[in-house]
Amino acid sequence: xxxxxxxxxxxxxxxxxxxxxxxxxxxxxxxxxxxxxxxxxxxxxxxxxxxxxxxxxxxxxxxxxxxxxxxxxxxxxxxxxxxxxxxxxxxxxxxxxxxxxxxxxxxxxxxxxxxxxxxxxxxxxxxxxxxxxxxxxxxxxxxxxxxxxxxxxxxxxxxxxxxxxxxxxxxxxxxxxxxxxxxxxxxxxxxxxxxxxxxxxxxxxxxxxxxxxxxxxxxxxxxxxxxxxxxxxxxxxxxxxxxxxxxxxxxxxxxxxxxxxx
Numbered sequence: 092x093x094x095x096x097x098x099x100x101x102x103x104x105x106x107x108x109x110x111x112x113x114x115x116x117x118x119x120x121x122x123x124x125x126x127x128x129x130x131x132x133x134x135x136x137x138x139x140x141x142x143x144x145x146x147x148x149x150x151x152x153x154x155x156x157x158x159x160x161x162x163x164x165x166x167x168x169x170x171x172x173x174x175x176x177x178x179x180x181x182x183x184x185x186x187x188x189x190x191x192x193x194x195x196x197x198x199x200x201x202x203x204x205x206x207x208x209x210x211x212x213x214x215x216x217x218x219x220x221x222x223x224x225x226x227x228x229x230x231x232x233x234x235x236x237x238x239x240x241x242x243x244x245x246x247x248x249x250x251x252x253x254x255x256x257x258x259x260x261x262x263x264x265x266x267x268x269x270x271x272x273x274x275x276x277x278x279x280x281x282x283x284x285x286x287x288x289x290x291x292x293x294x295x296x297x298x299x300x301x302x303x304x305x306x307x308x309x310x311x312x313x314x315x316x317x318x319x320x321x322x323x324x325x326x327x328x329x330x331x332x333x334x335x336x337x338x339x340x341x342x343x344x345x346x347x348x349x350x351x352x353x
Contacts, residue, residue: 132239132240133238133241133266133282134237134238135206135207135235135236135238135282135310136204136206136235136237137312137313138235138282138311138312138315139200139202139207139235139310139315140170140313140314140315140343141170141184141200141201141207142170142182143170143171143172143182144169144342145169145315145341145342145343146167146168146169146170146341146342147167147169147315147316147338147340147341147343148165148166148167148338148339148340148341149166149168149316149336149337149338149339150164150165150166150275150336150337150339151163151164151165151166151188151190151334151335151336151337152335152336153333153334154332154334154335155331155332156329156331156332156333157331164188164189164190165188165189165339166186166187166188166190166336167186167187167188168184168185168186169184169185169186170183170185171183171185173197173199173200173211173213174199174213176199176210176211177210179201179210180201181199181200181201181210181211182200182201182202183197183199183200183213184197184198184200185197185215195214195215196212196213196214196215196225196226197212197213197214197215198211198212199211199212199213203237205233205236206234206235206237206238207234207235208231208232208234209228209233209234210228210232211228212225212226212227212228212249213225221253223251223252223253224251224252224253224254225251226249226250226251226258226260227249227250227251228247228248228249229248229249229250230247230248232247233247239266240266241266241267241268242265242266243265243266244263244264244266245263245264245265245266246261246263246264247261247262248260248261248262249262255294255295256292256294257292257293257294258290258291258292258293259290259291260288260290260291261288261289261290261291262286262287262289263286263289264284264285264286264287265284265285265286266282266283266284267283267284267285268282268283269281269282269283270283272309272311272317272318274317274318274337274338274339275339275340276317276337276338276339276340276341279309279311279317280312280347280350281309281310281311281317282309282310282311282312283307283308283309283310284307284308284309284310285308286304286305286306286308287304287305287306288304288305288306289301289303290302290303301328302323302325303323303324303328304321304324305321305322305324306319306320306321306322307320307321311345312345312346312349312350313343313344313345313346313349314338314343315343316338317337317338318335318336318337318338319336320333320334320335321333321334321336
């Protein structure tokens with residue numbers, strides 16, 4: 092396949108797909124467990140389910156700040172068996188959409204008492220991105236630590252070396268608290284986060300480049316991602332695109348009576 096000559100564009104695609112976005116793009120949402128507050132009252136371990144066979148269908152509406160309007164698109168994401176990593180079985184978030192996305196990467200996860208952790212990023216067939224171009228967690232990364240508190244901040248990094256460019260992705264997430272969120276799939280009590288993704292590309296002989304995303308993300312207990320509103324800042328860090336992703340359907344079961352996490 093033809094690889095993009097712009098490593099920023101390549102890494103943008105890869106970083107999005109490791110966040111919760113694939114439940115659409117994902118995932119980046121990858122978080123290093125650096126706790127800003129020691130007190131942790133909310134049990135999050137059921138807010139990002141990685142059970143095999145779990146399936147989500149989401150609808151994303153992109154709104155560019157200028158130019159022609161873009162059509163909405165649908166993403167179907169499924170948790171499947173991932174590779175064995177350090178002797179542990181994993182789950183992989185496999186996804187596809189009707190937007191023609193290529194260079195799709197999938198996050199590989201484990202879940203235990205410490206939380207939900209991203210342990211690898213792999214390429215999805217039939218794409219064939221070179222291994223060195225895939226973003227890698229620089230240390231243990233948590234999508235959600237097992238316990239959090241409102242106002243707590245998490246940060247994590249991804250690193251890639253591709254075609255002579257070093258791409259560093261810093262993800263910083265703040266726990267906002269609970270709210271009621273209504274989407275096509277229903278009305279849910281959600282745990283909400285603000286996520287900032289800051290990408291910097293360093294390449295010899297070229298000006299430093301980068302891009303940024305600011306997302307408001309809502310997770311429901313036993314369901315996963317319910318809503319994601321992401322603002323993307325690209326050229327000159329000006330706002331260029333706002334994407335709203337909402338849950339349309341899922342085979343996950345939501346119990347409105349089982350919502351006591353504190």
